[in-house]
Amino acid sequence: xxxHERSLVDEMKNxxxxxxxxxxxxxxxxxxxIVKKKNLNWRSFQDRPEGAKDSISSxxxxxxxxTLIVIDQEMNIVYRGxxxxxxxxxxxxxxxxxESAD
Amino acid sequence: xxxxxxxxxxxxxxxxxxxxxxxxxxxxxESSADQxxxxxxxxxxxxxxxxxxxxxxxxxxxxxAAAKAAGEGVPPPSMPEPMEFPPKSLIAEHVxxxxxxxxxxxxxxxxxxxxxxxxxxGELAGMKQNVLDACKTLSTTYAKSSKIGDxxxxxxxxxxxxxxxxxxxxxxxxxxxxxxxxLQARAILIRIDSDxxxxxxxxxxYVAARAEAMRAATLAKDSxxxxxxxxxxxxxxxxxxGMKATDIAGVDLHGQSFRLSDYKGKIIVLDFWxxx
Numbered sequence: 001x002x003x004h005e006r007s008l009v010d011e012m013k014n015x016x017x018x019x020x021x022x023x024x025x026x027x028x029x030x031x032x033x034i035v036k037k038k039n040l041n042w043r044s045f046q047d048r049p050e051g052a053k054d055s056i057s058s059x060x061x062x063x064x065x066x067t068l069i070v071i072d073q074e075m076n077i078v079y080r081g082x083x084x085x086x087x088x089x090x091x092x093x094x095x096x097x098x099e100s101a102d
Numbered sequence: 103x104x105x106x107x108x109x110x111x112x113x114x115x116x117x118x119x120x121x122x123x124x125x126x127x128x129x130x131x132e133s134s135a136d137q138x139x140x141x142x143x144x145x146x147x148x149x150x151x152x153x154x155x156x157x158x159x160x161x162x163x164x165x166x167a168a169a170k171a172a173g174e175g176v177p178p179p180s181m182p183e184p185m186e187f188p189p190k191s192l193i194a195e196h197v198x199x200x201x202x203x204x205x206x207x208x209x210x211x212x213x214x215x216x217x218x219x220x221x222x223x224g225e226l227a228g229m230k231q232n233v234l235d236a237c238k239t240l241s242t243t244y245a246k247s248s249k250i251g252d253x254x255x256x257x258x259x260x261x262x263x264x265x266x267x268x269x270x271x272x273x274x275x276x277x278x279x280x281x282x283x284x285l286q287a288r289a290i291l292i293r294i295d296s297d298x299x300x301x302x303x304x305x306x307x308y309v310a311a312r313a314e315a316m317r318a319a320t321l322a323k324d325s326x327x328x329x330x331x332x333x334x335x336x337x338x339x340x341x342x343x344g345m346k347a348t349d350i351a352g353v354d355l356h357g358q359s360f361r362l363s364d365y366k367g368k369i370i371v372l373d374f375w376x377x378x
Binding site: 005016017018019020021022023024025028030031032034035042043044045046047049052056057059060061062063065066067068069070071072073074075076077078079080087088091094095098 | 346360
């Protein structure tokens with residue numbers, strides 16, 4: 001999955017697109033190491049940083065991992081599910097639409 | 103299962119029962135029934151601890167025998183059979199004691215805590231008929247009781263064991279009979295919980311559960327139960343397809359604060375991931 005995501009981010013560079021992670025790993029130090037070692041090039045929220053009352057995944061009622069949510073330019077949710085290809089295709093189509101509207 | 107993990111399960115399990123007994127404690131005065139309940143619980147704990155200790159001893163004996171055999175250059179004794187956990191017949195003996203107490207207290211609200219334990223312990227020992235009988239007694243004799251709240255939670259824990267239909271039937275009977283709006287609301291919320299949490303927002307199951315949750319919100323007088331009913335709906339609905347995404351204010355993996363809305367105007371793929 002990582003190479004896939006990494007190349008997506010590269011491909012969409014300088015276009016109206018953002019891949020934002022919500023990372024559920026408990027051990028922050030080890031995940032930072034992985035990010036560095038595998039050169040992960042997208043920004044992630046910590047799902048439940050120390051001292052937080054609720055995890056992001058509980059507020060968003062995420063039960064399955066991974067879950068992908070596609071959000072349009074007006075912050076409307078247009079896809080929610082675990083099909084990576086479907087999510088990315090939809091996001092790419094929306095980016096194209098947005099670019100041609102400009 | 104290794105003995106070590108069996109013991110771990112055992113410890114968790116004892117804590118579970120202790121928790122149940124604790125909840126009863128807070129409820130109020132120590133009646134003779136409460137004392138009897140505590141005594142029966144203590145009996146379960148002692149019996150389990152003895153069982154676990156015997157397992158440890160058996161393991162230690164085998165280790166010693168194996169070490170001795172290795173020293174003498176002879177083959178080690180055969181490994182003992184894995185210990186049964188949970189020990190069903192041992193639990194069954196104790197379930198019978200709780201059943202006996204419930205029967206002697208029949209008609210008295212104090213019987214409820216004993217029946218709750220018959221359900222939770224009966225599940226562990228695979229005693230389906232006993233669990234079904236206890237459910238039936240709860241939903242008939244005690245459905246009107248104000249003390250049935252704690253038993254509701256116990257019921258949901260064995261939904262997989264005796265089937266969701268049976269649990270739903272019991273919860274509906276309690277909801278219909280009990281005059282307390284808060285208890286009715288709790289019975290509803292427990293019954294619809296899985297549909298509300300897991301069914302897709304557009305599915306008929308979800309739509310039905312949603313209507314029930316709204317009804318629970320109206321029935322409840324307690325503000326906590328009221329808001330629990332509303333909240334479970336609100337959280338799902340604003341975060342599925344066709345809904346507005348709520349903003350996220352959080353910190354990234356380097357501890358720097360940022361918001362989802364920092365990226366408004368772009369197409370965002372929000373990826374819930376972990377390195378497993």
